Amino acid sequence: MTNHDEAVAVRPLTLAWVGRHLDVGERIVRVQVLQGGITAEMRRLTIGTRDGGTRDLVLRSFVDPFYVERADDWLNREAGALTLLAGTGVQAPGLVAVDPAAAHCEYPSLLMTHLAGRTALDDGGLEARVPLLARQLVAIHAVRPAERPPEYVALTTADTVVTPKGADAAVWAAAINVIRSPAPPYEGRFLHRDFQPGNVLFDVPPPRSADARITGVVDWAATSWGPADLDVAHCSTNLALLHGPAWGLRFAEAYEEAGGVLAAAASERLYWQVRDGLAASEEVQQVAQLWRGEGRTELTTRAVEERLDAYVTTLMDTLG
Template identity: 75%
Template sequence: MVTNHDPTARPLTFAWVSRHLVAGERIVSTRSLHGGITAEMRNLTIGTQYGNIRHLVLRTFVDVENAADSLGREADALTLLAGTDVPAPALVAVDATAVECEHPSLLMTHLPGRTVLDDEGLETRIRLLARQLVAIHALRPAERPREYVALTTAETVVVPRNADAGVWAAAIDVIRRPAPPYEGRFLHRDFQPGNVLFEASGAARLTGVVDWAATSWGPTDLDVAHCSINLALLHGPEWGLRFADEYEKAGGVLAATASDRLYWKVRDALASSEELAVVSQPWREAGRPDLTTQAVEERLDAYVTALLSSQL
């Protein structure tokens, strides 16, 4: 909802934002943006000296571990992306260690469009997602971001209720082995429908990719696997299984062997088992009340079962 701008709420942060506006501009109002998990997101309406308005987005981390690292990486990524065809926000300012703001914050331009999480038009969107991800992986930064991090282990996996214990034991065994060798590429690391914008009048054009705080260097399979599991949870296992094919049709290159591809797909699917309740909550707030924790648990189980079955 739109709220009247209240500079007393976070006076230091709003003063910091104001210092990075063009002369004669002011913050008119703010609106909370839903869908974020780790950060508070606000759309700032900026009044110009000529009576027009423009919009900026304020990203704030409150009591988030490693906030400075995440915002620093996002600032670096947005700086890099400014010289590319990837539709990403432009960096306005960053205070990663809260020197001037109450909390670590990043200010960026606002992109047109909206996230689309329903099933209608998915056939078209999945192809657009694949093409965009190929374009991201084609970037060759002069300075690489840090190597990817995968924290999930055999001990941290959360097996869904009523899942086949044998199937999940086999899946966990997959990630017990060392990660396959890979040729590194520039990764978004959280590329999924919740971080992609489409034109407001429909979904025929992709208008932006947001949330670059986890940018990493690693295997293309990892980004593809992450988008695949999100598609499986949002729309059904068959869509998650399909995404890798669409990525290759768009020109993307994945691991050479089926066993290596399986490793990355299973690894990211099992990683999602640890945070289903956290991930599904913003989806429900965004208009998908059907995505209860139980519903996404069942879809995760079906997706993992399908992945293991495809290798038999």
């Protein structure tokens, strides 16, 4: 039986577009809003099949004007990545359909298969998950696309960094000076560009043991070509803010233990690690709110700011 109250949450034109990409005799029987996204609306669509069973799809729609302006680029990148990854060992959603310019839907949208699993943002089982995350990122960086995605873009500048209240001004000034220098030379790799625990799915029940496994990686809208260090730095920053500064450093170690190659010089590693840490300063309130919604209620904006300050200080002490 169709859940009409939830189905109407999908806008009429988009609903019709989805319907054109279902198999004959299939219909949407349930719609569930998925939490955890910042840039787009995410919905899980349960599809009733001809044989009486069900299967799930995920609908991603950009509705905020700021993100709608960028949706054409992002959805084309994601569609290209999902198509590419279908022939690799990297578990990613399968592309069903994409409407990047909203030619058929109310808003730019992408329809993809649903992956089993859940994100794991709590401290329990972290020691077992970090090597899994590292091995997964090494596998992503091993992908060799026939056509490279666009070069990475570093949005943060020395002038846009937000120094946390109470932070050591001298340490932060030194960190900001690091990214005033030109980017170090690097060997390009296929990057996810937002690889972090919120975009990695683990098996259910919650992974707290050595038996944990990754079931998939989602959100490929920012795929880029650039240094492996940049992807590693991004995951390191997120782990440092979620679990403490030491875990940011541990992830870089785990990446190398898994066979990944980072910049040889400490100064070059510092550049990428600090660049991503400073980038987080502009989004602290946003990510803290997101994580609290995912159950990490202790991660207030102030708590995340303090962890970011401690992480940047640790980087400068360790690599600077």
